[in-house]
Amino acid sequence: MRVPLPALLGGSALLLLLLRWRRRRALWRKVAEAQERQERSLVRMEAAARRFREQHPSVNMVSILSLPLPELSKKLRDGSLPPDHVFYAYVGKALQIATETNCITEFLQESETQLRKAKLMEKQGLLYGVPVSIKDSIDCQGHDSTLGFIKNLNKPAAEDSVVVQVLKRQGAIPFVKTNVPQSLISYDCKNLIFGQTCNPLLYTRTPGGSSGGEGALVGGGGSILGIGTDVGGSLRFPAAFCGICAIKPTGNRLSKRGVMAGVVGQKAVAAAVGPLAKDVESLALCLRALLSEDMFSLDSTVPPLPFNEEVYSSTKPLRVGYYETDFFTMPSPAMRRAVRETKQLLEEAGHTLVPFELTNVDCVVFSYCVRGMFADGGRSFVKKFEGEMEKGGTGLLFWLAKAPHWLKTLLSWIAKPFVPRFSSIVRSMKENTVDEVWSLHHEIEDFCHQFIAQWKKLNLDVMLCPMLGPAFGIGYPAKLSVAVSYTMLYNALDFPAGVVPVTLVTDEDEEELKGYKGYYQDWWDRTLVKAFRGSVGMPVAVQCVALPWQEELCLRFMKEVETLSLKKNSFF
Template sequence: LLLRWRQRRALWRKVAAAQERQERSLVRMEAAAQRFREQHPSVNPVSILSLPLPELSKKLRDGSLPPDHVFYAYVGKALQIATETNCITEFLQESENQLRKVKLMEKQGLLYGVPVSIKDSIDCQGHDSTLGFIKHLNKPAAEDSVVVQVLKRQGAIPFVKTNVPQSLISYDCNNLIFGQTRNPLMFTRSPGGSSGGEGALIGGGGSILGIGTDVGGSLRFPAAFCGICAIKPTGNRLSKRGVMSGIVGQKAVAAAVGPLAKDVESLALCMRALLCEDMFSLDSTVPPLPFNEEMYSSTKPLRIGYYETDFFTMPSPAMRRAVRETKQLLEEAGHTLVPFELTNVDHVVFNYCVRGMFADGGKSFVKKFKGELEKGGAAMFIWLAKAPHWLKTLLCWISKPFVPRFSGIIRSMEENTVDEVWNLHQEIEDFRHQFIAQWSRLNLDVMLCPMLGPALGIGYPAKLSVAISYTMLYNALDFPAGVVPVTLVTDEDEEQLKGYKGYYQDWWDRTLPKAFRGSVGMPVAVQCVALPWQEELCLRFMKEVETL
């Protein structure tokens, strides 16, 4: 007992030291912003912060806006948003050196002078990538991840790291070290996750461009919840070298690195900058596919598949309305909309996603929490992973008639043999081809899909793990998928929510309307999806939706 007490005390000391470091970071940001304001009293940060990225970038490159004016305007704003939402874990102090280096660059990159925020799990030299785990504290990365190296070569200035949920396997944003991040639009709401710090910072206007990751919706949830845009590319379109993963080595469900920003044109600019020779030479496993300008700038009318529900998670009234209104506006703009029939999403969620990520019965996931002080929002998965086989079998059998989805999760958490894992990978591959065949039969260019929203109340994502169905489908398929906000929750949506029943009438279906309640005025997004390696077409479709 004494030994355990001493170990726990040592862990709490590490947490306290990390929190002090976070606090010092914010103090340094305040000092830097204050110093700049005193030296340049005539600079108006509001006019800089109001510029969209393409315009800001143009002004930086033509010299009409000095990089330090932009940098310190965003340092000041980021500090304000961090104070309100607790989204920043660390100020990258070397960003001030990077600012000086950028000014001396012979060749200006596409992101010359642009401050960029970076998700905690993406390596920045000399800084921790914690994933919200105490065991990862005081283990600074030896070098920048490839994506950060490319950003710097393109003239960008990574300036802060942002908060994540413990383990990343969550769509909230809370961990014991740095605490809960709040939604900048409504502080009682979650900013989404796992790139939740990014969503909060960009949604609040404290960063103009951010880089996150996505293995089940981790870019798309924060974007949708915070009213901004994001794209999850095909898994290997951007380098994942130096990017920490929630479940290392898992290949069934494709993870991806991608950008978040206020608008689609900013995402396109970021993708254009990243898809360059530097990316392809620094990581030769990334296919050398430069940004396809022709595909992105095409004005050809699109043939668009759409669906309003996946028949697994009943959409909120606002989600359904968002798809219907967007469909109608797209038709009025001259595009063709074709209903797409989605089937067996329950099988995809349980048999491909949950089983794929926990194919070892959750052993490697549980190991991550060994020696930690808390289990965060993953308590149910950890308990199931630790439960003996006989208990899982019994629970699965008893719960099947009453709570079929809980039974499905238990069944998916069984340990698999190597042979079973290989068969699972083959099944997922077959499913991808069947989905593409259905897409081809309808002769589709892109797909319009619902996106979970509005933002759930803080703490609710941990109770609603099944609601990842709309996003995780496209990780299992490894299709590019972007999110664009299209509407706000109305009083009528709120009224209709009282009649929400769900498809299973289980505990999750009873909890979801409570999580949505009280959201009038909050943003609701749609998902825009394209076939693998067609990020430019996905972005082009997102731009069409954005401009409706």
Template sequence: MRVPLPALLCCSAASLLLLLLRWRWRRGLWKKVKEARQRQERSLVQMEMAVRCFREQHPSVNMISILSLPLPELSKKLRDGSLPLEHVFYAYVGKALQIATETNCITEYLQESETQLRKAKRTGKLGLLYGVPVSIKDSIDCQGHDSTLGFIKNLNKPAAEDSVVVQVLRRQGAIPFVKTNVPVSLISYDCKNLIFGQTFNPLLYTRTPGGSSGGEGALVGGGGSILGFGTDVGGSLRFPAAFCGICTLKPTGNRLSKKGITCGVLGQKAVVTAVGPMAKDVESLALCMRALLCEDMFSLDSTVPPLPFNEEVYSSTQPLRIGYYETDFFTMPSPAMRRAVRETKELLEDAGHTLVPFELTNVDYVVFNFCFGGIFADGGTSLLKKFKGELDKSVGLFFWLAKSPNWLKTVLSWIAKPFVPRFSNIVRSMTANTVDEVWSLHHEIEEFCHQFIAQWKKLNLDVMLCPMLGPAFGIGYPGKLSVAVSYTVLYNALDFPVGVVPVTMVTDEDEEELKGYQGYFRDWWDRTLAKAFRGSVGLPVAVQCVALPWQEELCLRFMKEVETLVLKKNRFV
């Protein structure tokens, strides 16, 4: 049967029109990306010009000595007037520019910070963070600036007002001066998006800085910021801290306000998001929490419990009863991870603390059913919508699964179970749930939390010592190793405060022992994880310090103890 010529021409014309519309759409998106990159470049030029102008006017200022001061000492000098505000500000703008050039961690310079600096000098209102330059993760709103989450559609949509955390920082005298890079959607512990590109680890440029607060990790780890702020929904503060050799605190989910902060999957309650600080040392984190846990925080967001910083708990010197484990029996720790826990345990015991073994059970069930199942309880529909109209399709398997009907996911899960059980569980966890099933899941998570706390209290524990994934992976590996988040995401499901402290570095002996690494499942993920760990001699390895909900001060006190003992040991090595 011959197709009439007019019909054929109509079909061809329609196809050409669709191609033209698609080309124009893609061209429009790339134009927005180009404009955003130009703004980023202009930001760096503005930083360079500001620093050059300052140095010409103040050639004798010793920038290196300023950058070497820890936050508590720097803050004290700023408040007593012995160190001028502009000296500190431009010292950090200069260093941030250097680190941004090396690692691509900064997305935008907040030029109004210079106005805030001049205003602070005039008013002289001395908050706890008076004159301290601070960096802010992309997803935390700053008035007049985009919070993109790496999505092109979020460009040119500046925030109408500051997030509560940024408002409180400003009232405490801090000066937010840059925003930093994130992975697209934040659901990753790498740091790359189509708008601003890949961020690199300041310690080794072939390594990821972690994510999703990767820009913050790179900037603070490289010394370009003395205090940074990020968010954590599965380790997004802790991965960058561990990978870049710095400290962080993930508080209980609602200890600090999340108003004005955007997360990757809005509305899900199974895996709790938190906002927290990142710094080179624990005392800096404590100073930050003192500043933020104030009346301004509680009045600006009445959903935050009015719990001021408990100085008595933080400064206590009473011996601690500490639970610990070396593995979660799901992700086999690297030799350096296991050694980090063992050596820290020995240091704590020598210092008079009591260490008690704590055995984790059913971590695989928690990871697949509570964490993956909780985040993707809608079958991935919410996250899929965020990618609609975007150029970035880097998570191809996720897209395919999210678009697949429940019956196909169930069949795939059943077929894969005997051969690749972990992949089978991931597919099953991405089936869309009914409301009844979501409520049942939330109830199950609550029961798990009560059981975990009961086990904790049965052992009469104060805090917990546990591994932190590391060292830093090569760029691209986090996207292949989503299952390796087990050590961190557990404490988002439980909603416990947890901090990261670097305690050691990978040795030649660790590297040699890694040759025998096989993992618990001996599947593709375990083989890939072994490759991700390799070639890491000299990179930092951290531990996690955990406390019960709302006990951030005890968590920080434990972190400080670990940090002090490690520093003392290293002085005598």
């Protein structure tokens, strides 16, 4: 008997709906299991911290948590502070911050075993006994690196990433993994598995991303040292938004083996692994520990450049380039004031400040960064989302990556007279030939050499730059992908860049914001002013930059900025 065509089509449609429902149900089950694991982790942390407090009621947790990393590390190594006192003080504090901000995805239970071994071993390593938090995307043996994707659940890493191996060899104790935005290509911090992470300073604000869980945990005092990654500002946004310090090294100064990337294989925009901490000296201590023989022997692609103590400890006056704006993203009043006040402090301290003229940032953002990261038209980026239930957090980029070439061309042409930035971003998302990709890489190399030539013509040591801030409200980063211009420039150039908080938003800054128009006066500029509003009391940072492989000079400059700002202000 022949089945009527309408009945056949109806049956097929019903079958497809049933299969789709079953697949989604299976995905939700995986999400629920992951959330239960997260909850169990927090319960284990609570039980461990409570057990220690009951057994050691006289231990002053507050005094331990108040110690800066260099002093804490010294006390651990000389034996005046037992490692279990430090470990459980931070487990307890991390639990509190996780409850408030949802920044921790998993407690690394083997950290307690490592702690017991540390108590028995002869003290060694610069980070002996120091609890360290690790970003989700950095492999820890036996644990998932999800990047916020459901498909990556229940796929534990076979071994530790090189950076985690080196941390352990230096005596550090990785104890938690922290939340990230789905795909990492966002400077908010939300995914369908673990949800939204909040800023510890103001819960309605984003902590930044993609190392947002790290920013929230370190910024809230639940970790004394965190390890994250940066491909467009992913260390610097969380640090600036949460009022702490971070450094993005030159891309290959620290090993990226075992570190998962948001866009795999692209070489146009350099990614980097780096630390976040409350102060610059803590960042320097971390790099001293990581830039060891262990790093170079475990990953021979990393140049064997140990930490240069002489450069970091130098007191020679610096010749500092500076600019207040990149003429692409208009700085908020607080951003501009942060640069001006820091410039004045540096001049009063005997340093020479030289104006630096920044040009063609729109070309860097669109032609180099967006086009370089999505050189295949965004196909590999879209592929990462296959089978996922949510594509949030990436906003316009995901939609454009999915759009066919003819639609991108048409949209770019129609939009050019009215919204030129939108037109440029659409045009930059087209699929490139191999020849075009090679030409692009050559253009980026030329741009880098031109930038360095301008730097050397002015005989600069370092550069003082604005850093986007204050922290946006949750959800705004997805609407403001173009606002990464201040940070992404130094990924395209592959220069080391760090952030240091220097001031807080004032009532005067908020009042000045009423006159904010932006350089393009388009939808992005109108949205940006809304994102800046209502931020009185929130921290604002500056960016400190050096030439490639000069992390120690970058840190030395950051330390100078930090010291001068602390002398002037008493809010940190």
